[in-house]
Amino acid sequence: MDPASPEPHLSPRTAESPSLDVALRPNIVLAALLTLIGLVLTPQLGFGLVYDDGWTLVTNGFLRVPAELGALFSPEAITRNIPDAFRPGLVLFDVLSYQLLGLDPRWHHAVSIALHLGVCAALAAWLRRLGAPLILWAATVTLFGLLAIHAEAIAVVSFREDLLAALLGLLACTVASAAVRSRRTWPLAPLAALLSLGACAMKQSAAALPLLWLLAEALAPWQTRRPWPRLLGLAGTLLLGAAALMAFTVWLYGDLSPYGAANPRLFVTRTGLAPVLAMSTQIHLSYLQQIVLPFGLSPEYVDAGARWDEPATLLASAALLSLLLYGLTRAHARPLACLAIVGAFILALPTSNLAPMPNMRADRFMYLPSLPICLGLAALALAAGRHLATTLARPALLLAPLAALAILQGAVLAGTAFNYRSNGQLWAVARALAPGSARAQASTGELLIASQDTTTDKARRAAVLARAEAHCIHAERLDPHYELPQLCFARLAAARQDWREARRRFAAALTHSPDRNARILAGLAQTSLDLPGHSEDQRRQLALAALERGLHEYPYSPELHDVAGQIFHRLGDPSQALEHYRRALTLAPERGEPLLAQLALLLDLGLPVAAKHLLAAHPQTWLAADPIDRTALIARQRDALQLFAPTMILSADLVGVFPNEP
């Protein structure tokens, strides 16, 4: 059957396939549905960069040096702490998108929306290739596109790893399904393997997709099953892509898991596997509830263990097991139900906590597993509609249950997405929904402290810092072995200019933190230089030791290079300071601090004309920097011109470069 055919009646097994005489063209239906989904997601274009975007995009200097991309495919990726090095495809995509779009959040959100629409289109293409009738694939795409639990994966730019993995994985499935139906299978097989490899290079959890493909083709709910040798051969080809990525991970990390067995971020290292798996059963039943009835969605969940003899664990295990048994035993009579249930179990396996993960639970983990669930939900909604239409003799009611479900999901999706519009909103919601989260409390404290950096109102500043301190204390009580509460205290102490306490807290954060230590080491180096009770030589040695370790372990951190520049500037080593300021500016051209510091250094060296040329080369960075600091520098540069280059006053004045300067 032509996969684009709108006639569902030609399907040999229509027992579970809703039938409807449809006079609509499939491509028009798909375009209209994608337009609806796109419209619902449009408000996200106004959102900022939040959550992990800071670590993977904003301060990720590796994205700014494409000439060093080779390091990503060597052990250097680990020694240089390249963020997300175990997802090389994602890093490549991030490099490309940064080089094309810069850091403009609107463009990055547009990419995420386009990727989600691409996933919906790829899902439609695969279902059509499998022979699903128009009404069923269109209903599945509608539900998947509007599913509320997808808010996090779509609204947070750095979580596009899930969207990319799903897009490439579904394209691999579509190509494999085309190959299995084609007389000339093998020209398409390498393409399918390549797409599967690409999907796993975006996120390892896509490695389960080949099993879903095999299940769908073996069950063949809408067409006769293809020969087993062909199916197994193509499934093996798809798994080759996944195996290649896993081999790369093992080669890079010496283990299938990139997190390391003794990583304190993994809850399993604190409690053991049994309590984690017991809680995981409860988590997965909650996921199912959140997918079917979208309430209880949250940007933050608190990791916790459970006992196997708890009633909640027993009930959740029984419910999930019953569902799985139903799916397995009904494979012949109800292949669609089997595909939806067993398929969801297969896709949920990689994030089911069997393999240790830093977060036990997150809404975004359900992006892929929700795919077969949406197929099952769509079939159920259409069956309910058919029953309604027949019982009440109103054919128009056929789509009523589906429309109600889609409207509910779409409304919650659009509403929930607003939780991710800014870090201030995100952590406020996270604190409200997960008050026991040390991360939410500590992040709130840090946000409050950062907001007071330039405040001159002393009373207000003291009040806000006291509020921040309460969050730091709460965070430390919730998790005394976590680095974020210590960082919260360190920033608080630095804001109060208590350098001894700040350094002690930065050092404590470092002992608790297994990775992502660039900003801790930068803080440690910076506070060492002002440490009371130490000789100048001791302070210098402490600062340089922290700096040396930081720059060695995190050579792509713009913050560390900026701090290195400041420290060498203060220690009277202008050539080293200039080198680090330049590197900081290369690694994060959007940051105003290294540009302003470099300008100040040039003025200190009596080079006001060089300062003007530097500024003219980075107009956007200059204009984005703090206006008060800019005004001070303009005044300093005029003084320097009068002193060192009086004949250049007219041509080298900064006001000549930017006429609208304050």
Next chain:
Amino acid sequence: MNRKFFTLLLLAAMMIAAGSMACVNTVTAIEITDETDSAT
């Protein structure tokens, strides 16, 4: 059929837009903008 289909989608879009307003979380965001030095 086309007209009915597009009308259904339009209605769905309007109902989603209305429903989303009821689903927005009303928790007040953390105030991270400092207006001490601004004109207001």
